[in-house]
Amino acid sequence: MENSLFLFFFFFLLPIECALGGGDDxxxxxxxxxxxxxxxxxxxxxxxxxxxIDPSSGAGFSSKSDFGSGYFRINMKIPDKNSTGIIxxxxxxxxxxxxxxxxxxxxxxxxxxFGTHGNPHMISTNVFANDFGRREQQFHLWFDPTVxxxxxEILWNQxxxxxxxDGTPIRVWKNNTQLGVDFPTxxxxxxxxxxxxxxxxxxxxxxxxxxxxxxxxxxxGCLYQSSKPEQCSSNSYYWNQNRYRELDSDQESKLQNAxxxxxxxxxxxxxxxxxxxxxxxx
Numbered sequence: 001m002e003n004s005l006f007l008f009f010f011f012f013l014l015p016i017e018c019a020l021g022g023g024d025d026x027x028x029x030x031x032x033x034x035x036x037x038x039x040x041x042x043x044x045x046x047x048x049x050x051x052x053i054d055p056s057s058g059a060g061f062s063s064k065s066d067f068g069s070g071y072f073r074i075n076m077k078i079p080d081k082n083s084t085g086i087i088x089x090x091x092x093x094x095x096x097x098x099x100x101x102x103x104x105x106x107x108x109x110x111x112x113x114f115g116t117h118g119n120p121h122m123i124s125t126n127v128f129a130n131d132f133g134r135r136e137q138q139f140h141l142w143f144d145p146t147v148x149x150x151x152x153e154i155l156w157n158q159x160x161x162x163x164x165x166d167g168t169p170i171r172v173w174k175n176n177t178q179l180g181v182d183f184p185t186x187x188x189x190x191x192x193x194x195x196x197x198x199x200x201x202x203x204x205x206x207x208x209x210x211x212x213x214x215x216x217x218x219x220x221g222c223l224y225q226s227s228k229p230e231q232c233s234s235n236s237y238y239w240n241q242n243r244y245r246e247l248d249s250d251q252e253s254k255l256q257n258a259x260x261x262x263x264x265x266x267x268x269x270x271x272x273x274x275x276x277x278x279x280x281x282x
Contacts, residue, residue: 027061027217034060034191047215051194053086054209060193063219068232070221071239072190073153073164079210080146083115085196085203088212090152094188102132107184109161109173111152113145114200115210121145125163125171130182134273137171138265139258149215156184158233159245169247169255170262172281179276187224 024030026046033040036059041050051059078088094107108128121144127135143150143166153164161173161184175183194212196203203210220239222232235241247255268278 025216025218030063030065030217030219031061031190032064034062034193036060043213047217049214049217051088051192051212051214052209053194053196053203055205058193058195060191060195062192063190065219065221066187066189066224067219067221068185068187068224068229069157069237069240070219071153071155071244072219072221073151073216074192074214075149075151075216076145076192077147077149077213078113078145079115079194079212081207081210082204083207083210085201086115086194086210087197087200088113088115088194090154090192090214091190092154092156092184092188093191094184094186102128105130106132107182107186107188108133109154109156109163109184111154111163115203123165123170127173129173129184135267135275136265137263137267139170139262140264141165142262149213151216155239155244156188157240157244158185162247168258169251170258172247172255173277174281176277176280179280181275181277185229187226187229190219 027042027049028046036051036057039052039054039057039059040061041052042048043050049061053059072092074090076088076090079086089110089112091108091110091112095101096105099105106128107130108126110124110126112124112126114122114124121141122138123141123145124136124138126133150166151164155162155164159175162169163171177183192214194210222237224232233240238244267273268275
C-alpha cells in the first residue's frame, strides 16, 4: 500500500510541482529588471510596474524562469500622447547562448504596440521561428489601450500558439512541423519592455517621458528542465488538455471576426514573406 501511494504521488503530482503557480501576482517573485535602472518603478507594493522611456534609456523586465509550455498573460496600459517611435511589448523568447538576437535558433512570439501619432490603437504580432521573423500581423484595436489596463495573453502548448486580447483570439500559429514549419519545443522566457528602435523613427521627446504600466505578474507555465523536456507536454497542465489543442467554435468565430474587421496588415499577403503556414494558420 505504501509503495502504491508513493508511485501515485511521484508520477501524478510531480508535474504540478514543476509548474509556476498562477496565484502569485507580485512582480519580484516571478520577474526581474533587465535594463533601465531607475526607469523601472515598482508600485502598489509590488503589484504594478511602471516602465519609462526618455532620451537616455527605456526599461524592461524578464521572467526569472524558463518554460516549456504555458498560458502567459499580462495586464498592460501603454503610453498616451504622441508616442511615435516607441514600442511597448510583451513576448516569449528563446535565444541560445552565444547566438545573435535575430537569426538561426531564434524563437520569439511578440505582442507589440507601435506608437503612432493620433492612433495608438494599433497592435502588432510577430513570429520568429528559427529565423529572422518578418511574419507580422497587425490590428486596429476596438478600444483605446492608453486609457486603462487590458489583458494580453499568449497560449503555448505542443499543438498551437494563440494570441488573445481581452479573451478574444486574434492570431493562431499551429504546430505544422510536418510542412517544414518550425515550432518551438525548447525553453522560452517571458519579457516586456519599452524602447525606441532606430528603424521606427525619432520620438517627439517633448511629449514625454513616456510611461507604460504592467500588472498581473502571475505565470501559468511548466518550468523547463533540460533533462525532462517532454514533461512540459503533460496533460497534467491544463493548457495542454484537449480544449486547448485547437480553438472551439466560439473562439474560431471571434478569430475570424478579428481578422475580417480589425487586421490591416498580414505578411501572408506579401509574396516575399508568404510561408507554407499561411495556408493553415487562418
